[in-house]
Amino acid sequence: ALRAGERAWASPITLEGLQELRAALKRSASRHTAVACYRNDGMRRMKLLWVVGSARHFGPHGHFPAGTTRRKQPEIPPWIRYAALLADAAGQGHDVGKASIAFQKRLRDATVKQKDSLRHEWVSLKIIQALRAGADWATAWRRLETRPEREGIPFDEGGLSNVFDAFDFLVVSHHGLFGPRNGDAALGAENHVRSNPPFEPAHYKPHAALPDLSLTLLHKKLRRLEKIAPPAGVAASLYWRALSLIARAGLILADHAISSLDKPKDAELYANTHYTQDRTHRLLNQPLDQHLSDVSGLAGRMAYRLATLRLPGLSPEAVERIMERTENPLFAWQNRAAAALETERRRSQQPALVLNLAGTGTGKTRMNAKCACALAGERLVRFATALNLRTLTLQTGMAYHHQFKIGWDELACVIGDQSAIQSPKDSPSSPVDEFADEDENPREAEFETVGDAFFVPDWIEPFIKKKPKMRPVIGAPILVSTVDFLIAAGEPHRQGHHALALLRLVDSDLILDEIDSYDPKALVAVLRLVQLAGLFGRNVISSSATLARPVAFALSRAYRSGIAMRSALDGQTTGDFLCALIDDRLDPEVFISKEPSEFEQRYNARVDRLLEALRGQTHRIPYLARIPRIEKPVEAWQEAIAQAVVKLHDHNAWPFAQTGKRVSFGLVRVANIRPAIETARHLAERFSKNAQVACYHAADLKIQRFCKERTLDRLLTRKTPDNEHIESDPDIRERVFRTDSPDVMFIVVATPVEEIGRDHDFDWALIEPSSTQSIVQTAGRVNRHRLLARSAPNIGILQVNYRKIRKDNVVFTRPGLETKDRQYNDPRHGRNTRGHDLAYLINWSQLTALDAGLRFRDHPFARCDDENLAAMLAEPLKILCMDAKPRAWMVEATYADYPLRDQKEIQQTWRLTEDDRFERWERKRLSSDWISRDPLVVRRQIVSNAWLTWTRDDLTAVASKHRMENPFQLTIQSYGDVDQKFEWDNAFGASRPINELD
Known part of the structure; x- marks a missing residue:
């Protein structure tokens, strides 16, 4: 240089x-x-x-000043000061209850394993309430002897109504929310008041008095809160909820930071203990009065920093590359949509909700990033892309990296949670094993990340010092992750992880890809994120080609409630926001959304126009694959699949160069893993002379799944009509040449992992139905790139699914939207008794082509999906938006009853080891060691025409080349006994025992 x-x-x-x-x-x-x-x-x-x-030395366009002057800082919004004051005061009182004889005894005697009958934060609440009412220190403690005083709920039915309610909530919830933990969301004391052990008055007297200075400071800080009140005209419940959420996060961060410090000093009352250097035993650590004072000061600063957090954004160069206009006519709609958003952003700085309804294969992932950049305006570009499937995180991250040339110093991927949910049998248990410390804080999850070193402010450093992988998660301008990490921001009962996730969400726009791929309970968890994004004034971009009306309406409603909370903080009575509806067919529509009814009308009209624009397409032609009625229904189902495969191959095969043979690549979509493996084996045996069969699903070796995905990505990227890259592939050529038949079928039997996010172009597909959404998504993998006009069917839909064949009562479930209470064939809900038969569920006379119209038009299947979805979202949406049960947001059950993932699942991690060329299966225990469980694995003979399978040496070489850790591990999920057997097929992967429900 x-x-x-x-x-x-x-x-x-x-x-x-x-x-x-x-x-x-x-x-x-x-x-x-x-x-x-x-x-x-x-x-x-x-x-x-x-x-x-530091960018403050340069102007917005990089100008470097010859001299500098200081400008007066803009005035801090009052609510930020109030949140800091509230957190500061709560910090001074949060652990007053640790002065009890019971708690001090637990600190001093490591042999005491029994939990307290009153949690220390509940005692803190009751003591401070008594002190506020004028009681002295001794009298306040004596009030605990009276049961109504001891167990009384602190808030009325309306929730938080004043600043002292908010203060009380911070104090009592800084380690966990109110009970119950599941079931009814009616606020109760069971998380803080325990019946076992029974209350002993002698245990809940002060071990010693707090120093006068500590109590004087508490009273002084409480008096400072007296003048805090919501601005005139705003809803008090919204104001206090929003203010409390931010202040509480500041308190949690401060408490964690201070509690991690070693400050041993002689005192009568202590706050916690710390391990000796050899970690053999604990020593008394921080004097309680010092702990209260330190947490108080830091909590106020943390609340302020959280509310004003502004981390480095994407470089102007990277933004420029993302916003480059595309010359490809297929993606020209992106140019129009981005221009419309930029124009509207110059007019209005209101936060925006963008709904991207573009069809499959039209570049929604790329457009979502463009939306985030176009809506940034003068603000730095920071966004988090949240996905439902872990396999898509690295794929999406690599797409950003390669397509936009975004370096790993601006991009981070969270590719999984290290802490698998496993059975307690794997580890010895004790009353305190599930907690990290004497405060009963739950252990926080660890995440695997891909990314470079990122800047974070000094005040965040203590929280990531022992978690270096959290640095890219918080600091990266672009984060690509499963929604699992971010979801904690909307789950205040997860304490430290909740506060850390907020650090990302408060300063980052949110992209939700394939939003309707979540089941209703998981969708409620995602809607909590949408609400928080509205609270923090961030943009939300949501995309799906099949964005059903109930999902779109729920997104709008959740976002509007978050905007309403933000407006309450700012003293505004309106909750308007910018809304954009974009797709690849119609001109973009951008408007200010003022009323829910207006949004719903606009969305309905948009969908109607989109359906008109879709008419006349001939890329994907469906037909009904009927199931013959015979005595053995499973055999009939498998035979129907075999016949449909032959028919679809005949209609869609193409000549393979220099062979005189016809070849096709087809997808058979099966809802669950075990039936998928059985179907793959059946097809391999049925067509042993002219088919190559692969099976793709989640329960496979990490390295084998990687190789399958890489091979399919290479073969099924078909941007041009010819198939030269397939015909020149050595493995494909060898398999075609060695087959005697004039027709060769390459068949991939796959579970729903194929239907979302995989950029594959098959010649045909046969679909086991689970929902209209899954049918449309799977169809999007057919003729995806080439978009050839078709006259014969290239998509088959089975008349019934495997659960129906098995005579289950509920068949469109896991995945699907049917429930026991709302069955699709139940006349009590006005439904036809043929509601499990696709011959009835789809209006075949109207279905000339398969596109998003199947999800949006008036087919009985789509109508049942919509009705069930709307019914399952109705009550949780009311609670989320505080239209019902205004105290429910403070209750753990509100979040536990609507988790992102099914908490009943046992997730087991296995590995296939090799010793002297002898393979052995081992299972990972909760303690992170491995135990041999080879007798639990039933090995199945590999079929001769298995495709996408490799030797162990080949897999080892690939893993070494890509520096893959733990390549021979796999994860399986079970609802049953952890020691039940599973079956292993070297080509087709693992499946649960046949006696377990799929």
């Missing part, structure tokens, strides 16, 4: 070299670093590409 000035250098450099330079600068950057990089665009124009370190 040539030196061009005192502190300036100029050099030609490649993009890759520039990214490496920036990464190196970031790794060595300190708080004093300020380096700007410019690109010479000619004509005396230098364009700012990025800044490493």
Whole structure:
């Protein structure tokens, strides 16, 4: 590089070299670093590409000042000061209850394993309430002897109504929300008041008095709260909920930070203990009065920092690449949509909800990123893409990396949770094993991340010091993850993990891909994130080609409730927000959404116009694959699949060069893993002479699944009508040449992992139905890239699914929206008794092509899906938006009853080891060691025509090349006994025992 000035250098450099330079600068950057990089665009124009370190030394376009002046800081919004004051006061009182004889005894005697009958934060609440009422220290403690005083609920039915209600909530909930833990969301004391052990008055007297200074400070800080009140005209319940959420997060962060410090000192009352250096036993640590004072001061600062958090955003260079116009006509709609959003952003700074209804294969992932950049305006670009499937995180991250040339110094991927849910049998249990400390804080999850070093403020450092993988999660301008990490932001009962997730959400727009792939309970958990994004004034971009009306309405309602809370904090009575409806067929529609009814009308009208625009397509032609009625229904089902496969191959096969043979690549979508493996084996045996069969699902070796996905990605990326890359593939050529039959079928039997996010183009598909959404999504993997006009069917839909064949009462479930209470064939709900038969559920006379119209038009199947979805969302949406049970947001059951993942599932991690060429299965225990369980695994003989299978040596070589950790591990889920057997097929993967429900 040539030196061009005192502190300036100029050099030609490649993009890759520039990214490496920036990464190196970031790794060595300190708080004093300020380096700007410019690109010479000619004509005396230098364009700012990025800044490493402090950007305050440069103007918005990279200008460096000759001199500086200081401008008066804008006034801090009152609610931020109030949140800080509230957290500060709560910190001074949060652990007053630790002065009890019971708690101090537990600290001093490590042999005491029994939990307290009153949690210390509940005691803190009751003591402070008595002190506020004028009682002295001793009298306040004596009030605990009276049961109504001891167990009385602190809030009325209306929820938080004043600042002292908010203060009480912070104190009592800083380690956990109110009970119950599941079931009815009626607020109760059971999480804080225990019947076992029974209450002993002698245990709940003060071990010693708090120093006078500590109590004086508490009273002083309580008096400072007296003037805090909601602005005139706003809903008090919304105001206090929003303020409490932010202040509580500040208190939790402060309590965790202070409690982690070693501050041993002689005192009568202590707050906690710490381990000796050899970790053999605990020592008394922080004096209680010092702990209260330290947490108080830090909690106020934490609440302020959380509310004002602004982390580094995407570099201007990266934003420019994302926003580049596309010349491909298939993606031209993206240019129009991005331009419309940029235009509207110049007019209005209101937060936006974007619904992206573009069809499958039209670049929704790319457009979502464009939306985030277009809506940023003058704000730095930061967004988190949340996905439902773990396999899609790295795939989406790599798409951003390769398509937009985003470096790993600006992009992070969370690719999984290290802490698998396993059976308690795997580890010895004790009353305190499930907790990390004497405060009974639950252990926090660890995550695997891919990304570089990222800047975070010094005050965040203590929280990630022992969790270095959290740095990219919080600091990266672009985060790609499963929604599992972010979901904790909307789950206040998860304490520290909740507060850390908020650090991401408060300063990041939110992208929700394939939002309707969640079941209703999981969708409620996702809607909590949408509500929080509205509270923090962030944009939400949601995409799906099959965004059903109930889901769209729920998104709008949740976002509106978050905006309403933000408006209450700002003293505004309106909750308007910007809304954009975009797709690949119609011009973008951007408007200010003022009323729920207006949004619903606009969305309905948009869908109607979209359906008209879809008419006339001939890319995907469906037909009904009927099931013959014979005595053995399972055999009939499998035979129907075999016949449909032959028919679809005949209609869609193409000539393979230099062979005179006809070849096709087909997908058979099966809802669950075990039936998928059985179907794959049946097809392999049935067509042993002319088919190559693979099975793709989640319960496979990590490295084998990687190889399957990589091979399918390569073969089924078909951007041009010819098939030259397939015909030149050595493995495909060899399999075609060695087959004697003039027809060769390559069949992938796959579970729903194929139907979302996989950018594959099959010649045909046969679909086991679970829902209209899954049918449309699976169909999107057919003729996806080539978009050839078809006259014969290339998609078959089975007349009934496997659960119906098995004579289950509820058949469209796991996956699907049918429930025991709302069955699709139940006349009590006005439904036809043929409601499990696709011959009735779809209006075949109207279905000339398979597109999103199947989900949106008036088919009985779509109508049943919509009705069930709306019914299951109705009550939780009322609670989320505080239209019912206004105290429910403070109750653990509100969140536990609507989790993202089914908590009943046991997730087991297994690995296939090799010793002297002898393979052995081992299972991972909760203690992270491995135990041999080889007798539990039933090995199945591999079929001769299995496709997408490799030797162990081949897999080992690939794993070594890609530096893959634990390549021979797999994860299986079970609802039954952890020691039940599973079956293993070297080609087709693992499945649960046949006596377990799929």
